[in-house]
Amino acid sequence: MKITSIIAIYALFWVMSAFLLLPFGVKTHDEAGLEKIPGQADSAPANFRPGRLALRASVLAAVLAALYxxxxxxxxxxxxxxxILGQLNPPPQ
Incomplete structure (x- = not known):
């Protein structure tokens, strides 16, 4: 396998991992007990840490890419x- 293929596979796993991990560990202002800014959405995160998300996504993507x-x-x-459908090697007729 070429290095460019490995990089592309890692990048795909990284994006998938980042979106998968995005909602974990995030609290809203109501959950954190903080005051909301006027006009702020109720679901806006109070403790979003993009660096931590990128690190976790990088580790998960490295593991998944290595397994792949x-x-x-x-x-x-x-x-x-x-x-499961048996269509690759159909029985002889």
Whole structure:
């Protein structure tokens, strides 16, 4: 596998991980007991930390990309393993 493919796979896993982790650990102003600014949305986060989100997404993306690349090189799970409809190798007629 080329390095450009590995970087692209990591980037895809990073974006997916960032969106997946976005709602975890965030509190609204009501939950944190803070006063809201006039015109502020009720769901606006009070303690959003983009650096911590990026770090967590980077670690999760590295683990997922490593598992994906290991599966690609070792062949643990193949397309034939997940062919639940049996359409890849139809029985002879």
């Amino acid at each position: 690349i290991a599966n690609y090189t070792q062949g643990w799970v193949t397309v034939e393993d997940i062919d």
